[in-house]
Amino acid sequence: MGRWEPNARHRLAEAALDLFTERGYDETTVAEIAERAGLTKRTFFRHFADKREVLFGGQEELAQLFAEGVAGTPADATPFEAVAGALDAVAADFTGERLARARQRQPIVAANNDLLERELLKRAKLVAAMHDALAARAVEEPAATVAAELGCLAFGIAFNRWVEAGNRREFGELAVEALDELRAATAALG
Amino acid sequence: MGRWEPNARHRLAEAALDLFTERGYDETTVAEIAERAGLTKRTFFRHFADKREVLFGGQEELAQLFAEGVAGTPADATPFEAVAGALDAVAADFTGERLARARQRQPIVAANNDLLERELLKRAKLVAAMHDALAARAVEEPAATVAAELGCLAFGIAFNRWVEAGNRREFGELAVEALDELRAATAALG
Numbered sequence: 001m002g003r004w005e006p007n008a009r010h011r012l013a014e015a016a017l018d019l020f021t022e023r024g025y026d027e028t029t030v031a032e033i034a035e036r037a038g039l040t041k042r043t044f045f046r047h048f049a050d051k052r053e054v055l056f057g058g059q060e061e062l063a064q065l066f067a068e069g070v071a072g073t074p075a076d077a078t079p080f081e082a083v084a085g086a087l088d089a090v091a092a093d094f095t096g097e098r099l100a101r102a103r104q105r106q107p108i109v110a111a112n113n114d115l116l117e118r119e120l121l122k123r124a125k126l127v128a129a130m131h132d133a134l135a136a137r138a139v140e141e142p143a144a145t146v147a148a149e150l151g152c153l154a155f156g157i158a159f160n161r162w163v164e165a166g167n168r169r170e171f172g173e174l175a176v177e178a179l180d181e182l183r184a185a186t187a188a189l190g
Numbered sequence: 191m192g193r194w195e196p197n198a199r200h201r202l203a204e205a206a207l208d209l210f211t212e213r214g215y216d217e218t219t220v221a222e223i224a225e226r227a228g229l230t231k232r233t234f235f236r237h238f239a240d241k242r243e244v245l246f247g248g249q250e251e252l253a254q255l256f257a258e259g260v261a262g263t264p265a266d267a268t269p270f271e272a273v274a275g276a277l278d279a280v281a282a283d284f285t286g287e288r289l290a291r292a293r294q295r296q297p298i299v300a301a302n303n304d305l306l307e308r309e310l311l312k313r314a315k316l317v318a319a320m321h322d323a324l325a326a327r328a329v330e331e332p333a334a335t336v337a338a339e340l341g342c343l344a345f346g347i348a349f350n351r352w353v354e355a356g357n358r359r360e361f362g363e364l365a366v367e368a369l370d371e372l373r374a375a376t377a378a379l380g
Contacts, residue, residue, distance in 0.1 A: 078380020120310045142347065143375040149339055151378070157332065178332075185333040186376050189340070190268020 009047045009057060011037040016054040017101060020108045025051075026114070052118050055105060059122045064091045066151075071132035079139050083151035084179055086130055089091035090155070091172030094162065099171075102163045127152045150186065154179040199247060201227040201238045205246040207291060210298045213307070215241075221297035242308050247293060249312045253319035255279045260323035269329050274369055276320055278289075280345070281362030284352065289361075292353045317342045340376065344369040 010080060015036035019028040030051050034044045048054045048149075069089025070108035074081045109115040139147065158174040195201075205226035209218040220241050223235045238244045253255040259279025263272045299305040311329035329337065351357060 024246060027265075080380045117307060117311050120314055121307050124310055141345070141375075142371055143379060146340070146372060146375050147379055149343065150336070153332070153339065154337065161221065181332055185331075185336050186379075189269045189333060189337055189373075189376075 003101065005039055005043055006060070008037070008039055010042055012044055012047060013057050014101075016051075017104050020055075025108055025112050034075055052115060054113075055109060055115060056118060056122050060190070061093075061126065062090065063126055065093060066126060066130045067133040069132060070117065070137065073139075079134060079143055079147040080139060080150075080179070080183060082134060082139070083147050083154070084176065086133070086151055087155060087158070087175040087179065088172060089168070089173060094171035099162065101158075103165075106163055123152060150182050151179070154182050155179070165188055195229055196243060197235055198227070198229055198233055198322070202229065202234055202237060203244055203247050203325060204291075206241075207294050207298070209295055210245075211280065215298055215302050237283055242305060245299060245305060246308060246312050247259055249315065251283075253316055254282060255283060255315060257323040261322060265327075267326060269337040270340075270369070271371060272324060272327060272329070273320065273337050274366065277348070277365040277369065278324070280361060281360070281365060285362035289352065292349075293355075313342060313346075316345070333372045340372050341369070344372050347371070 012033060016028070018031055019036055028051075030044050031041050031096045033051075033054065034041045044054075048057070066086040066089070069086035070082045070091065073085035077085065109119055127148050130151050131144050134144040134147055154175060155178075157178040158171060161174050161178070162169070162171045169173075202223060206218070209223055209226055217240075217292055218241075220234050221231050223244065226232045235243075239246070256276040256279070259276035260272045262277035262279065267275065290345045299309055313324070317338045320341050321334050324333075324334040345368075346364060347368040348361060351360070351364050352361045
């Protein structure tokens, strides 16, 4: 096997999800993931720092999409409209195959404290990405911080509804709804 | 040395802070912390699960104070008023000696990724404590989630200003100010 493995990152992530589902996260080794993907352990570590990271490969793209979505809204958009732009940018990417994988991933992360801890760290990075994109539009403090927090809360609420068993609604629609709910709740805090 | 060591938890936390400051976090062992406190390694592990935890000993009391502060506000208080009650409950505890220790602790945590990750986890537990106390007052979703997030944001902003070199203002005053700023910013998100 040469140094060039087409789509190695994606194949490793898929193999890992399947093995974690079949055998459990703790019971699966990096060597087994690499073998299932038809790759070497060395290739695994070229793509992921450790076993945990293989479950969080999509987070950097997500942060990137958040940033682009905010940047892509009109200059006179309000902070909430800019956040809506971020969620909309993500929605384009959240379709059929991704949903199946998200549904497979959810119980694996939920069952493991180390993974939940890493998830919090990744969430903090998403908030930071949204925050920085808002700050770059001259949204001031603490508005940029609040808007980024509420945007990521809306993302989380919409995501949970999206992956729920039986859900048939699209992510984009759920995200608009969640952000509207947060806006209304915020206005009524007293 | 018997099984009963008066104030062991506090002595271990103080010894750890001093050693981390003098030698660095990574360079200090649990055995050295115990020795400095005049206690045994075994006693250390009766009080803390690992070396990291010795820096987060106050977080459970903090969560408890948040919960009590929310519960102690009048039944007809708004969610924001209940959150202000939580911050007020904490303020009584945030005085002179605690400030000196907080100032000593801050750069240790900031310099270490593992500690920052643990801090995020602890922050999530504070948000959860405030959220659950609000939910117990029949604050509905997502208002309870938003109020808890904003309350912990205000706590963080006030805390950072409090420990800043040269600050002479009291924590309680800074907390009221931060919550007011967040309320105003939130109303202007569009």
